[in-house]
Amino acid sequence: MKSHREYLVYRVPQRMGFVNITRDVEEVLRKSGIQEGLLLCNAMHITASVFINDDEPGLHEDYRRWLEKLAPFNASPDVYHHNRTGEDNGDAHHKRQVMGREVVVAITEGRLDFGPWEQIFYGEFDGRRDKRVMVKIIGE
Amino acid sequence: MKSHREYLVYRVPQRMGFVNITRDVEEVLRKSGIQEGLLLCNAMHITASVFINDDEPGLHEDYRRWLEKLAPFNASPDVYHHNRTGEDNGDAHHKRQVMGREVVVAITEGRLDFGPWEQIFYGEFDGRRDKRVMVKIIGE
Amino acid sequence: MKSHREYLVYRVPQRMGFVNITRDVEEVLRKSGIQEGLLLCNAMHITASVFINDDEPGLHEDYRRWLEKLAPFNASPDVYHHNRTGEDNGDAHHKRQVMGREVVVAITEGRLDFGPWEQIFYGEFDGRRDKRVMVKIIGE
Numbered sequence: 001m002k003s004h005r006e007y008l009v010y011r012v013p014q015r016m017g018f019v020n021i022t023r024d025v026e027e028v029l030r031k032s033g034i035q036e037g038l039l040l041c042n043a044m045h046i047t048a049s050v051f052i053n054d055d056e057p058g059l060h061e062d063y064r065r066w067l068e069k070l071a072p073f074n075a076s077p078d079v080y081h082h083n084r085t086g087e088d089n090g091d092a093h094h095k096r097q098v099m100g101r102e103v104v105v106a107i108t109e110g111r112l113d114f115g116p117w118e119q120i121f122y123g124e125f126d127g128r129r130d131k132r133v134m135v136k137i138i139g140e
Numbered sequence: 141m142k143s144h145r146e147y148l149v150y151r152v153p154q155r156m157g158f159v160n161i162t163r164d165v166e167e168v169l170r171k172s173g174i175q176e177g178l179l180l181c182n183a184m185h186i187t188a189s190v191f192i193n194d195d196e197p198g199l200h201e202d203y204r205r206w207l208e209k210l211a212p213f214n215a216s217p218d219v220y221h222h223n224r225t226g227e228d229n230g231d232a233h234h235k236r237q238v239m240g241r242e243v244v245v246a247i248t249e250g251r252l253d254f255g256p257w258e259q260i261f262y263g264e265f266d267g268r269r270d271k272r273v274m275v276k277i278i279g280e
Numbered sequence: 281m282k283s284h285r286e287y288l289v290y291r292v293p294q295r296m297g298f299v300n301i302t303r304d305v306e307e308v309l310r311k312s313g314i315q316e317g318l319l320l321c322n323a324m325h326i327t328a329s330v331f332i333n334d335d336e337p338g339l340h341e342d343y344r345r346w347l348e349k350l351a352p353f354n355a356s357p358d359v360y361h362h363n364r365t366g367e368d369n370g371d372a373h374h375k376r377q378v379m380g381r382e383v384v385v386a387i388t389e390g391r392l393d394f395g396p397w398e399q400i401f402y403g404e405f406d407g408r409r410d411k412r413v414m415v416k417i418i419g420e
Binding site for chain 2: 281283285318320322323324325326350351360361362363364365370373374376377378380381382384412414416418
């Protein structure tokens with residue numbers, strides 16, 4: 001069994017944003033040399049997500065509005081208890097739960113074994129600083 | 141290490157619906173001959189989910205109503221920006237995020253290592269055509 | 281390839297609650313002796329979650345209120361069809377979908393390969409009895 005681990009780093013200039021990281025993950029896979037196995041890709045921060053969906057800007061605008069409705073940004077400690085710690089990102093911890101922490105992807109013949117529209121996204125809900133994303137691959 | 145990959149195909153006649161695919165996944169596992177490992181099962185389409193819950197029709201009716209409330213179907217491009225692409229399935233991309241893309245299941249002694257009520261479902265949110273589901277198993 | 285499987289048991293005295301299980305999962309990892317691989321941790325009951333987020337009591341209070349808003353407890357079979365089965369936990373099956381069933385964690389050099397704030401939680405939505413959590417590790 002082979003294993004390979006790498007961290008990727010992203011900085012989203014806004015509080016909320018989505019970055020297509022598929023090419024970066026494919027590059028890690030290529031370097032690993034693994035042909036058959038499983039690939040885990042997860043946000044290492046708890047106000048961010050890694051998820052798979054469509055690379056379509058209109059959809060991402062829809063996601064932003066929808067997540068803002070499900071868990072609105074509000075810095076007040078009266079709205080989010082979490083903000084009593086001095087943070088203002090209570091909403092981001094909720095948005096992250098809707099979109100998920102991680103994806104697990106099948107590796108077949110050295111490639112991400114994807115449907116035609118699957119792309120991997122980093123979802124940021126408390127941006128404006130560097131955040132790490134894990135890629136771990138096991139197989140052979 | 142052994143690995144095994146298979147695609148399953150489902151066609152749900154309605155826009156939204158849930159299909160118990162546990163038997164199909166078990167059959168793939170049996171064919172793989174893998175006794176100890178991990179099994180990944182994911183939707184290969186981005187308007188569909190694979191999730192684990194109860195095989196109870198009342199619950200599925202509840203899920204349909206709840207998802208319709210969280211992300212209502214609306215073909216209008218004024219409601220979902222995504223529908224400006226000519227699609228009408230903006231809602232489906234949201235419902236899929238709530239229910240998730242994938243499940244990872246422990247394989248122990250050649251079986252899905254499940255709690256008493258765990259069953260695997262394909263969740264369709266933009267049906268009426270064939271859609272693929274991935275099963276990838278690694279182990280030995 | 282090595283594999284290791286253990287069940288953990290939790291009893292939450294309230295209907296809804298969150299338990300930090302990171303230490304318990306680390307202990308299972310230590311016993312496995314696995315240095316490089318993937319760890320799956322999932323709820324074995326379908327009204328419970330395993331998820332990764334912050335160990336901050338204010339956040340957990342926020343999650344409780346938010347989940348209660350997204351899928352309110354209501355024992356009536358007129359509100360949740362699922363409760364026509366004689367159950368009163370229809371809401372719990374919905375809350376579990378928002379928070380997720382499982383996490384997959386990278387194992388590197390014998391440790392959970394985590395960001396600085398990542399902690400694993402058992403999320404209970406229909407408590408007051410023993411519930412099992414799976415830990416399955418594969419690697420070498």
